[in-house]
Amino acid sequence: MTINHHLDDSTIVSFAAGALPAAFAIVTSAHVAVCPSCREKVAQAETIGGALLDDIEPVALSQCATNNLLEQLGAGDKTVERPDEPGAGTSAAASQDKVLPPIVSLLIGTPISQIKWQRAGRGISTHQIALGDKAASKLFLMKIAAGRAVPEHGHTGHEVTMVLSGAYNDKCGRFACGDVADLDPDVEHQPVVEASEDCICLVAVERPTRFKGLLPRIFQPLVGI
Ligand SMILES: [Zn+2]
Numbered sequence: 001m002t003i004n005h006h007l008d009d010s011t012i013v014s015f016a017a018g019a020l021p022a023a024f025a026i027v028t029s030a031h032v033a034v035c036p037s038c039r040e041k042v043a044q045a046e047t048i049g050g051a052l053l054d055d056i057e058p059v060a061l062s063q064c065a066t067n068n069l070l071e072q073l074g075a076g077d078k079t080v081e082r083p084d085e086p087g088a089g090t091s092a093a094a095s096q097d098k099v100l101p102p103i104v105s106l107l108i109g110t111p112i113s114q115i116k117w118q119r120a121g122r123g124i125s126t127h128q129i130a131l132g133d134k135a136a137s138k139l140f141l142m143k144i145a146a147g148r149a150v151p152e153h154g155h156t157g158h159e160v161t162m163v164l165s166g167a168y169n170d171k172c173g174r175f176a177c178g179d180v181a182d183l184d185p186d187v188e189h190q191p192v193v194e195a196s197e198d199c200i201c202l203v204a205v206e207r208p209t210r211f212k213g214l215l216p217r218i219f220q221p222l223v224g225i
């Protein structure tokens with residue numbers, strides 16, 4: 001996996017301090033798991049944080065944050081149905097299961113082949129991942145059909161997207177498996193999925209995303225973001 005787009009330094013520092021909202025902590029954790037570069041930065045941030053808190057024994061803050069998060073979400077005792085268990089689907093569906101990061105599999109509790117997608121416009125479907133009523137952030141999977149474009153949109157808050165399969169292009173470049181788009185509120189973009197395969201992304205958003213144009217605005221409640 002070659003990763004070309006990384007997390008913003010401010011996201012990494014907040015993650016290391018255990019200060020990210022739940023959805024962002026999960027996307028960050030999924031990216032850090034596959035990206036040695038960002039993993040090194042998290043370790044550096046933890047070391048600096050530990051040195052600043054010199055009265056407190058340094059601990060792996062981000063790991064604690066992830067464990068606490070899973071406990072709060074009640075996912076600690078969930079098990080994920082494996083592809084070789086009865087009823088888990090075909091071998092093609094089983095190979096798709098490698099798409100989901102382990103932490104997301106724990107939260108969803110089913111293989112990706114059994115996810116109930118909600119249609120959210122032509123060629124776009126989503127699946128919201130429950131984080132509890134008190135969560136200030138939203139986490140969802142988005143599947144965009146091969147060759148399709150997501151309506152041009154800006155953001156009213158922080159948004160982090162990680163590509164899990166397929167690839168898309170926008171004005172920031174090409175985003176493929178493992179890449180993250182860590183976007184400020186002032187960035188407007190229009191991702192276009194490559195024609196070879198569908199693109200599945202894991203998305204964390206802070207507040208509702210605002211789509212431009214009448215038709216996308218009609219679709220926005222369906223997308224649920
Ligand atoms: Zn990275």
